[in-house]
Amino acid sequence: MSQGNISLSHGGGGVETQQLIQTLFYRYFDNDLLKQAEDAAVFETSGALAFTTDSFTVTPLFFKGGDIGKLAVAGTVNDLAMMAAQPLYLSCAFMIEEGLPWKTLERLVQSMAQELKKTGAKVVCGDTKVVPKGAVDQVFINTSGIGQLALPTQTAPTAHGLQAGDVIIVSQDIGRHGAVILAERETLQLQTPIESDCTSVWPAVEALLDAGVPLHALRDATRGGVAAVLNEWAQASAVSIDVQEAQVPISESVQGICELLGFEAYDFANEGTFVLSVPASAASDALAILHQFDFCENAAVIGEVLEFQPGLVILSSAWGAQRVLELPQGELLPRIC
Amino acid sequence: MRQTEDHALALQQLYEGFRDPKTLQALAEQITERAQYLSRPLRIMEACGGHTHTVMKYGLKSLLPELIEFIHGPGCPVCIMPKERIDQAIALAQMENTILLTLGDMIRVPGSKTSLAKVSAQGHDVRALYTPMDAIQIAQQHPDKQVVFFAIGFETTTPMTAVVLQQAQQLGLTNLFFHINHVLVPPAVSALLEDDDCRIEALIGPSHVSVIAGAKIYQPLVDSYGLPIVVSGFEPVDVMQSLLMIVEQVLANQPRLQIQYSRAVNWEGNVKAQQLMEQFLQPRATFRWRGLGDIPFSALQLRPEFAQWDAEQVFAHHLSNEALDDHKMCICGDILRGIAQPKDCAVFGRGCDPQRPLGSCMVSSEGACHAYYRYANVPKIPGRSQGAVK
Amino acid sequence: MCLSVPSKVVEIQAGEMATVETMGVRRQVSLALMPETVELGDYVLIHVGFAMNKIDEADALQSLALYQEMIALMDAPHASN
Numbered sequence: 031m032s033q034g035n036i037s038l039s040h041g042g043g044g045v046e047t048q049q050l051i052q053t054l055f056y057r058y059f060d061n062d063l064l065k066q067a068e069d070a071a072v073f074e075t076s077g078a079l080a081f082t083t084d085s086f087t088v089t090p091l092f093f094k095g096g097d098i099g100k101l102a103v104a105g106t107v108n109d110l111a112m113m114a115a116q117p118l119y120l121s122c123a124f125m126i127e128e129g130l131p132w133k134t135l136e137r138l139v140q141s142m143a144q145e146l147k148k149t150g151a152k153v154v155c156g157d158t159k160v161v162p163k164g165a166v167d168q169v170f171i172n173t174s175g176i177g178q179l180a181l182p183t184q185t186a187p188t189a190h191g192l193q194a195g196d197v198i199i200v201s202q203d204i205g206r207h208g209a210v211i212l213a214e215r216e217t218l219q220l221q222t223p224i225e226s227d228c229t230s231v232w233p234a235v236e237a238l239l240d241a242g243v244p245l246h247a248l249r250d251a252t253r254g255g256v257a258a259v260l261n262e263w264a265q266a267s268a269v270s271i272d273v274q275e276a277q278v279p280i281s282e283s284v285q286g287i288c289e290l291l292g293f294e295a296y297d298f299a300n301e302g303t304f305v306l307s308v309p310a311s312a313a314s315d316a317l318a319i320l321h322q323f324d325f326c327e328n329a330a331v332i333g334e335v336l337e338f339q340p341g342l343v344i345l346s347s348a349w350g351a352q353r354v355l356e357l358p359q360g361e362l363l364p365r366i367c
Numbered sequence: 368m369r370q371t372e373d374h375a376l377a378l379q380q381l382y383e384g385f386r387d388p389k390t391l392q393a394l395a396e397q398i399t400e401r402a403q404y405l406s407r408p409l410r411i412m413e414a415c416g417g418h419t420h421t422v423m424k425y426g427l428k429s430l431l432p433e434l435i436e437f438i439h440g441p442g443c444p445v446c447i448m449p450k451e452r453i454d455q456a457i458a459l460a461q462m463e464n465t466i467l468l469t470l471g472d473m474i475r476v477p478g479s480k481t482s483l484a485k486v487s488a489q490g491h492d493v494r495a496l497y498t499p500m501d502a503i504q505i506a507q508q509h510p511d512k513q514v515v516f517f518a519i520g521f522e523t524t525t526p527m528t529a530v531v532l533q534q535a536q537q538l539g540l541t542n543l544f545f546h547i548n549h550v551l552v553p554p555a556v557s558a559l560l561e562d563d564d565c566r567i568e569a570l571i572g573p574s575h576v577s578v579i580a581g582a583k584i585y586q587p588l589v590d591s592y593g594l595p596i597v598v599s600g601f602e603p604v605d606v607m608q609s610l611l612m613i614v615e616q617v618l619a620n621q622p623r624l625q626i627q628y629s630r631a632v633n634w635e636g637n638v639k640a641q642q643l644m645e646q647f648l649q650p651r652a653t654f655r656w657r658g659l660g661d662i663p664f665s666a667l668q669l670r671p672e673f674a675q676w677d678a679e680q681v682f683a684h685h686l687s688n689e690a691l692d693d694h695k696m697c698i699c700g701d702i703l704r705g706i707a708q709p710k711d712c713a714v715f716g717r718g719c720d721p722q723r724p725l726g727s728c729m730v731s732s733e734g735a736c737h738a739y740y741r742y743a744n745v746p747k748i749p750g751r752s753q754g755a756v757k
Numbered sequence: 758m759c760l761s762v763p764s765k766v767v768e769i770q771a772g773e774m775a776t777v778e779t780m781g782v783r784r785q786v787s788l789a790l791m792p793e794t795v796e797l798g799d800y801v802l803i804h805v806g807f808a809m810n811k812i813d814e815a816d817a818l819q820s821l822a823l824y825q826e827m828i829a830l831m832d833a834p835h836a837s838n
Contacts, residue, residue, distance in 0.1 A: 374798065374814065375814065375818055376800075376814045376817055376818050376821075378763060378764070378765050378778075378779070378780075378800060379780075380817070380821060381763040381800065381812065381817060382763070382780075384817075384820075384821045384824070385820075387824065389828045389831075390824040390827065390828060392831065393824070393827040393828045393830070393831040394827065396831055397827070417760060470805065497805070497806060498786075498787075498805050498806025498807070499805060499806070500787055500806050500807075501806075520805075523761070523804055523809075524804065524805060526790050526807075527790070527804070527805055527806070527807050530787065530789045530790065530807070575761045575802070575804060575809070578761070578802060578809050578810050579809065601761075604824065629813065629816050629820070630812050630813045630814075630816040630817040630820065631802055631810060631812055631813070637790060637792055637809060637810055638792055639790060639791070639792035640790045640792070640809070643790070
């Protein structure tokens with residue numbers, strides 16, 4: 031059994047590559063399609079498919095609540111779930127910096143296998159490249175995913191689907207993933223109890239679909255956070271969104287990071303928290319279903335969709351004052367003053 | 368350790384208690400009640416980016432009668448930095464074998480041609496610090512490099528630079544240099560008040576400045592100009608209470624210096640911090656403030672005995688002091704002097720915005736233009752009552 | 758200007774350093790500017806990684822009590838409706 035570090039030969043296509051594939055990928059991603067080891071995985075489906083891809087470059091590789099592997103799986107299956115598509119098959123490409131400890135890669139692959147169990151999705155094809163030191167930062171992962179649409183395409187959730195009178199729901203308290211990554215930046219040296227919200231959300235989406243909750247729009251609030259999602263939706267659907275600040279769930283420690291550095295939780299990335307736009311009449315059903323899942327225990331209605339000024343997202347305070355919630359821009363730099 | 372039970376006050380209360388909606392409503396009602404006796408609009412300057420931020424973020428204007436008008440003054444150490452000094456930071460960053468360190472928004476503010484962020488993207492080593500203390504570690508980790516700390520900030524941030532220099536001295540570090548751009552609040556406010564166009568009638572005093580320097584620094588402004596001054600905390604309740612106190616002063620026609628932020632500010636300030644500042648820094652005869660021009664004794668520099676750490680001396684041959692004018696469309700100067708509002712600027716939102724700032728009022732999140740851009744002029748949603756506590 | 762944040766001192770270390778906590782988030786700060794001795798449990802104001810001063814808790818409580826009185830006065834006339 032190999033130990034030590036990944037070397038260039040592991041990406042060379044020869045014996046070492048085979049060893050790597052067998053002892054890590056086949057072992058942990060164990061499924062028949064993968065093990066056929068053809069140039070491509072062949073399968074049949076019926077009906078409309080969703081197809082997505084994402085690349086993951088996060089540092090640190092391991093953070094509270096997850097790691098780059100877990101993220102690579104959850105991120106892609108969540109993109110499928112946001113189209114109301116059941117995640118089925120993933121591809122997985124690793125770009126590994128020469129010298130990465132074998133144990134690190136193994137931990138990541140185990141983590142990915144663990145995360146896949148939540149949806150039953152399978153990694154059916156992949157690729158491994160090993161590059162010289164410095165060419166990538168430890169490891170980059172790309173995953174592409176195929177899912178089966180659970181709804182006819184006309185009624186699938188879409189950014190263009192918001193309607194005046196809808197309510198906006200967030201599935202969990204916001205900003206955890208972005209806050210964790212920021213806190214774990216070496217330069218900051220913050221210690222917090224915050225854990226990333228990184229998780230596969232398909233089980234909750236499936237439950238909503240099974241209950242017949244109309245999902246006008248659905249999106250995970252990744253880069254750019256809730257602010258980005260709401261702005262994109264307001265633009266795409268040509269509506270306004272009014273968010274009641276007092277109703278937005280934010281955990282105490284995320285708030286703490288925001289206070290310390292002058293940030294707002296709306297701008298932080300989430301990796302397991304998603305936003306929904308549903309008709310007002312469906313809101314309490316939607317919440318009841320979400321609350322059954324521990325990764326949605328803090329789901330809440332945070333605002334409503336209005337016919338007002340297309341593209342405008344407003345934050346209303348508890349005392350009626352209003353301000354615009356804008357797209358975050360540039361690198362998030364803390365206020366020093 | 369003192370347990371929670373020993374505290375009658377929970378830390379949370381220091382946040383929530385001073386953001387409480389009902390308290391805001393009560394203060395708003397009192398201000399509205401009292402302000403009706405004002406004979407004309409009252410123009411109040413808040414000279415501190417943090418106060419601008421609070422007013423805008425919490426939408427305090429919607430709680431206030433129209434007779435209360437705000438002027439957003441030069442309370443942002445990045446906003447008042449003249450272009451030639453930003454260019455100096457860039458020149459230092461571009462020196463070989465150099466690591467340039469600074470705080471926050473300084474990275475983004477444009478100089479005459481480029482910015483620190485852009486030269487960083489070109490491969491120069493530029494780092495935004497969360498604390499000046501990190502400069503010591505970085506200098507120690509890179510003994511082969513010149514490490515220059517571009518120090519910015521008002522009185523609040525100045526003693527930290529002094530501590531870092533003290534440490535550098537004690538450790539015998541020879542590769543850490545300081546480019547000092549620390550500026551002082553009272554001379555700047557005084558310069559504004561001297562201006563004939565000045566229409567400031569009261570001041571919400573920068574208070575973390577007073578945590579260090581004491582509330583005493585504002586007394587001369589009261590004495591010379593009869594200006595009502597209230598040293599205010601940064602939570603919305605603090606600012607609203609300070610506004611109420613100012614209104615009362617104006618109605619009584621008895622301008623004086625009051626401390627609203629009494630849980631953190633007193634007359635004397637932090638004497639230890641003041642002594643450290645005194646030990647390492649001295650006033651400059653003059654300093655050019657963007658938009659305000661030359662103001663005597665308004666900024667600091669290293670004392671001559673620390674010349675070996677003074678980047679302005681050690682790297683003088685790399686640095687130009689030629690005064691550079693602002694973009695011709697930019698009226699940041701007038702905005703900083705309280706003579707114009709962002710919306711009076713022809714390019715506000717039309718060519719100048721947070722993504723493409725022409726002047727520093729837009730770059731820094733503390734700047735008036737940036738705050739206005741983000742928070743002001745929200746169209747009113749029909750059917751919503753303003754200022755009502757839910 | 759001056760983003761300064763009230764925090765609680767939860768650990769004191771050698772070399773004039775301390776760990777402070779704000780809403781569950783902990784960080785290291787320097788005590789080099791503190792004019793008086795800092796004790797565990799004190800509330801201090803933090804600016805760019807330094808503690809600047811202690812917060813006067815009694816004063817804060819007084820302010821909060823005053824605000825409660827204001828609210829009571831504001832609510833009182835309505836209560837009789």
